[in-house]
Amino acid sequence: MTTRLPAAVLWDMDGTLVDTEPYWIAAETELVESFGGTWTHDDALQLVGTGLWESAAVFQRYGVELDADTIVATLTQRVREQLAEFGVPWRPGARELLGALREADVPTALVTMSVRSMAQDVVDAIPFPAFDLLVTGDEVGEPKPHPEPYLTAAKSLGVAIGDCVAFEDSPAGLTSAATAGAVTIGVPNILALDDAPHHLLWPTLDGRTADDVAAAFAGVRA
The missing domain is CATH 1.10.150.240 (Putative phosphatase; domain 2)
Incomplete structure (x- = not known):
């Protein structure tokens, strides 16, 4: 790979990773x-x-x-x-991209406002070690759209938030990630994201690769 991958990729869960x-x-x-x-x-x-x-x-x-x-x-x-x-209704391409990032040794965190017990149900359904860290709604002082969840994830992973990519499907989530300082990629689901803060909008994760994430990160941070 010729383009540098982000220091970590931070994933929203409901609506982004899974269509719950x-x-x-x-x-x-x-x-x-x-x-x-x-x-x-x-x-x-x-x-x-x-x-x-x-x-x-x-x-x-x-x-x-x-x-x-x-x-x-x-x-x-x-x-x-x-x-x-x-069953767990995966968003198109999400599990595959997550797996590709793990194969590329990119640290990952799940940043969700669902409680840990439900997040763990989803994580347990993934047939590979998907996340280094879970940040859940019952464990943060301020929920999305506040930046705390994403700042907490980056700090816990030991990386700078500005070196992270965040995937989100909602205006509240994009606001949280963008305000924290991550490179934000919106993947629309049931809400339009055009007016939400973001660096890129991808219509779908289907067919996306770790190289695509690296290129997106480099394009924003160039």
């Missing part, structure tokens, strides 16, 4: 409707990429009469149940 957003929307709809409320697709889109405890306050405003911790636990359990029942 439909699982979350189904869980949210069940929860709100169980308290007699209505939860629309547009309502759900407003929460994509944000912290679970911040989202809990929204559900309380929609009539869910539970404390925040119980809301988070309830939603997480329902998503985990769907993962067990229907």
